[in-house]
Every structure is written in C-alpha cells, then in structure tokens.
Amino acid sequence: MERIYDEDVCCCALNRIFGFRPRIALALISNLGSASQVFRLKPGELDSLLGKDTGARQMICARTLSEAAEELDMLYGRGYSFIFWGAPGYPQLLEECEDPPVGLYIKSQSTPDEVFGREMSVAVVGTRDVSDYGKEWCRRITGALARSSPAPAIVSGLAIGTDIIAHTTALEAGAPTIAVMATGIDTVYPSRHRETAQRIASTPGCALVTDYPPGTVPLQINFIRRNRIIAGLSRATVLVESKQKGGGMITARLAFSYSRDVYALPGRIDDTHSQGCNLLIKEKVAESILSEKWLVESIGLKFRESPGRKSPTETVKAVYGERYSGSSISMLSRIVLCIKKNRGITIEELAASAGITYKEALEYTALLETDGIISTDLLQRCYIRLK
Numbered sequence: 588m589e590r591i592y593d594e595d596v597c598c599c600a601l602n603r604i605f606g607f608r609p610r611i612a613l614a615l616i617s618n619l620g621s622a623s624q625v626f627r628l629k630p631g632e633l634d635s636l637l638g639k640d641t642g643a644r645q646m647i648c649a650r651t652l653s654e655a656a657e658e659l660d661m662l663y664g665r666g667y668s669f670i671f672w673g674a675p676g677y678p679q680l681l682e683e684c685e686d687p688p689v690g691l692y693i694k695s696q697s698t699p700d701e702v703f704g705r706e707m708s709v710a711v712v713g714t715r716d717v718s719d720y721g722k723e724w725c726r727r728i729t730g731a732l733a734r735s736s737p738a739p740a741i742v743s744g745l746a747i748g749t750d751i752i753a754h755t756t757a758l759e760a761g762a763p764t765i766a767v768m769a770t771g772i773d774t775v776y777p778s779r780h781r782e783t784a785q786r787i788a789s790t791p792g793c794a795l796v797t798d799y800p801p802g803t804v805p806l807q808i809n810f811i812r813r814n815r816i817i818a819g820l821s822r823a824t825v826l827v828e829s830k831q832k833g834g835g836m837i838t839a840r841l842a843f844s845y846s847r848d849v850y851a852l853p854g855r856i857d858d859t860h861s862q863g864c865n866l867l868i869k870e871k872v873a874e875s876i877l878s879e880k881w882l883v884e885s886i887g888l889k890f891r892e893s894p895g896r897k898s899p900t901e902t903v904k905a906v907y908g909e910r911y912s913g914s915s916i917s918m919l920s921r922i923v924l925c926i927k928k929n930r931g932i933t934i935e936e937l938a939a940s941a942g943i944t945y946k947e948a949l950e951y952t953a954l955l956e957t958d959g960i961i962s963t964d965l966l967q968r969c970y971i972r973l974k
Contacts, residue, residue, distance in 0.1 A: 591652035595690075597622035598671035600655035602689040603800055604646045607812070611643075612689045613672060622671070622689075626652055658801065667772055668693040678703040681819040684845050688798035688816065692772035695794035702765065702794045703820070707739035709886065710817050710842065712835040713749030713827035718860045719962055719970035720930065721828035724852050725752045728825060731879035733760030735888035740765050740792070742821045744813065745780055749827050749835070754783055763792035767817045769810040771803035796820075810834055818842035823886050826851040826873060829863030836863045839873060849873040850882060899923040899960075899971070906958055918943070922951050926961055926969045934967040 590596065601622055605612035615625050615636065626647060628636070637644045659669055670677050671690040676699035681687045695702055711729055713721060732739055733756065741757040743750040745766040757764035766787050770776050772795060775784045787793045798816065799809060814837045818824055824842035826849070829835040843849050851873035854861020867873035876882050883890040900920045907916055918941065925940050926932055932940070938948035952969060955961045962970050 591649065591656050592623045592626065593656075594622055594674070595669055595671055596652055596656045596659060597626055598690045599659055599669060599800075600647075600651045601625065602671075602798065603655065604643050604651065605689065606798065606800075609686055609689055613687070616672070616689075662692065662772070662801065666694070668695070668699060670699045676700045676703065678820055680708070680822065681816065684815070684819040686815060687819060690798065691816075692797050692799070692801070693794050694772055694788045696789055696791050697794065701792060702740075702763075705740050705763065705792075706737050707823075707886070707888065708742055708765070708821045709739045710742040710821035710824040710838065711749065711753035711827065712743055712814075712817065712824065712838045714829050714833055714835055714860060714863075715746055715748035715750075716860070717748040717752070717828055718858070719964070719972075720854065721749065721852070721860060722752060723971065725749050725827045726756050727879050728827065728852070728876070728882060729753045729756040729762075730760055730893065731883050731890065732886075732888070733757050733762035734891045734893060735883045736891065737888065738762045739822075739886075739888065742767065742817055744769070744810070744817055744834070745775070745784060745795075746810075746834075747777060747780075751780055751783060754787065758783075758786055758790065758793075763790075765793065765820065766795050767813050767820070768795060768797040769799070769813045770797065770805050771799050771801040772797050773801045774803070774805070776805040811837060814838040815841050818845060818847065821847065823848040823850065825876070825882070826864055826867065828852065828854065828860045830859050831862045831866055833863060836867070839867055843872045848886065850876050850885070852876050899927055902960060906960065919951060919955065922948070923955065923960060923971070927971050930970060931968045934963070934969065937969060 601612040616622050619625055633644055633647060669690055669692055709732055729741055740763040741753055742765045743753040745768055754764050754766055764787060775781045784795055788795050814834055818838050818841040824839055826835050826839045839849050849872055851864035851867045853875045868875045880890045903920045903923055921941055934948050934952055935945055938945045956963055959972055962972050
C-alpha cells in the first residue's frame with residue numbers, strides 16, 4: 588500500500604489530474620512540500636484548497652494512485668523512465684519556466700541526466716509544409732549545429748516537415764536529438780516516423796519525451812501544448828519557416844517569453860512560408876539568421892566547416908565524371924550553377940539562360956534530379972539539393 592505514496596507515483600497521478608493545468612499541481616506540491624502530501628490531505632482540507640474544482644477533488648483519491656502505480660510499473664518494466672518536477676535529473680531549463688509539466692515520460696538508452704544535462708540545447712522548428720528553401724536551410728543549420736563545439740542537443744517535435752529533417756540530420760551527423768511528442772510515450776505520430784523514433788530512442792544521448800500519459804492520441808490541442816516543452820528544454824530556438832500562424836510561431840514566442848534566444852530564417856516578403864519568420868524579425872522577437880557560421884557563433888558555440896562539403900561543380904564531376912564527356916559535364920555544371928544563383932528558375936528560363944533547347948534542358952534537369960542534385964516542383968521550378 589505504501590508504494591502508492593511514493594513521490595513518482597503521486598506526481599504521475601497529479602500529472603494525469605492537472606496535465607492541462609500544471610501550475611495548480613506545482614503550487615500544491617510547493618505549498619505542501621511534496622506530491623504525496625496532496626493525497627494525504629483530508630476531504631475538508633482538499634475542499635478548502637480546491638474550492639469548486641470538484642472534478643479534480645474527486646480524482647485525488649487512492650484509486651487514482653493505484654492506477655498511476657500500475658502505469659509506472661508497466662512502463663518501468665518496458666524500459667521507459669518517468670522523471671518528476673523537483674527530482675534529480677529533471678531538466679533544469681524546463682524547471683525554470685513558469686508552466687513546466689509535473690512529470691515527463693522518457694524513452695531512451697541514456698539516463699535523464701545524460702539526456703538533459705548537456706551544456707547546450709537548441710530547438711529547430713518550423714512548418715510542416717516546408718519549401719525546398721526551408722529543407723535546404725534546415726539541413727544546413729542543423730548540420731552546422733551538429734558539427735559545432737560543444738555539440739548541442741537538437742530539440743524538435745517529430746512532426747512532418749521541418750521537425751523530422753532536423754532530427755534525421757542530427758542523427759546522421761552523430762549529434763544528440765530530443766523528440767518532444769504530442770502523444771503518449773507508447774504512440775508515435777505520424778506512424779511514418781516510427782523508424783526515426785526508434786533510432787532516436789536507441790541512440791545514446793537521444794530521447795523521446797512527452798508529458799502525456801500512455802494511450803494519449805494525437806489531438807490538435809496536444810501539439811499546441813507540447814510546444815512549451817520544446818521551447819522550455821532549449822537555450823535557443825531556431826524558426827526555419829512558418830506562416831504567420833502555426834506551431835513554429837507558438838514555439839518561438841514561448842521561447843521569447845522564457846527569455847531564451849530566438850532566431851529566424853528570413854525569406855522573400857511575398858512567400859507565405861516566410862511571413863512568420865519575417866514578422867518575428869520585424870517585431871524584434873527573433874534575430875535574422877545571416878549564415879550558418881553567424882548563427883553558431885551567436886549562440887555561443889565554435890563553428891566548424893563541413894569537411895566533405897563540395898562545390899556544385901565538384902559534385903557534378905564526382906557524380907558524372909566517369910559516365911559523360913567533358914562537354915556534357917560542362918553543361919551540367921553550368922545548369923547547376925545557374926540554378927544555385929537563381930533559386931526557383933523554371934526549366935524554360937533555364938534553357939534560355941544556358942543557351943540550349945527546352946528539350947535538352949528537360950533532359951539535363953531530369954538527370955540531375957534523378958541523382959539527387961536538384962529538385963523540381965509541379966511548376967517546373969528548379970532548386971539545389973546539395974547539402
């Protein structure tokens with residue numbers, strides 16, 4: 588019976604009761620000295636503290652504690668962790684925020700101290716509908732952060748678009764990454780990201796994190812609330828792309844409210860993908876990112892150049908040098924350089940610029956796209972994909 592009054596069990600129960608109102612739970616714990624004391628109060632004492640909050644009042648009972656104990660025993664048996672507010676290992680940066688979760692469910696090969704105890708952590712967030720410009724810069728920014736010294740933990744939300752690019756780029760570079768989920772720790776959403784989630788959970792220093800109990804489904808409100816954890820875990824937040832409204836904007840504004848550094852990638856003023864970033868820069872909520880090196884050094888890290896980075900001409904020679912003649916290599920290089928200088932140039936415009944026919948331009952761009960050097964959209968606009 589005493590097990591149900593263990594602090595982890597009591598915090599788990601309070602997290603279930605006050606998950607959407609963590610400040611109430613934290614105020615109770617602070618005033619009474621521990622979470623277990625909340626459940627030892629007499630009915631009259633609870634009534635005086637919670638007043639008309641009859642729903643919460645009825646849930647502060649032995650049955651809720653028993654369910655929480657069973658839940659934690661199940662999770663611990665499967666290798667999950669649960670860390671509660673005030674306990675050793677709870678993220679210090681998150682604890683400094685005004686509305687931290689009572690507890691965090693964690694899936695990781697490392698201890699909470701190893702996951703959250705790094706000197707630096709940076710959130711990389713943005714729109715799900717990320718453009719080719721956003722994809723390129725998300726990789727460049729995350730790659731530069733991963734190569735920097737000391738390498739920070741890359742924090743994001745495991746969502747489609749910017750988030751998953753940030754996570755996978757960090758993993759490929761050997762940098763730690765933390766995925767803050769909007770579901771229970773036992774549910775990966777979207778399901779297409781299960782493999783990446785498993786890589787994160789099985790890589791030392793990385794972790795899947797959520798404050799939602801097991802079995803929680805991906806409701807829209809959950810994504811909005813979990814953004815405070817992404818911002819809270821991070822000393823700096825980078826917004827890659829966003830419309831004027833979106834989860835990335837919420838995360839950036841939350842980070843600013845927590846007195847954390849916020850950076851935004853500027854974009855064209857008529858591009859809806861960049862309107863949110865440009866707005867934050869205008870409002871002085873975020874600083875404009877001038878380059879990878881500038882960003883890394885502004886955060887306070889040491890910038891390191893990518894050892895394997897090649898110019899477009901070098902890449903073309905490396906890919907096609909043994910397959911095509913010198914004239915073809917020269918034309919492919921010319922096309923790639925033209926696209927690099929004119930992001931979004933159409934195939935028709937490219938043909939005119941390179942002095943070749945539309946059919947020839949179509950053949951060259953199809954070849955370059957097949958080998959992953961460029962990408963084209965439905966309007967036949969061309970973009971560089973070189974890392």
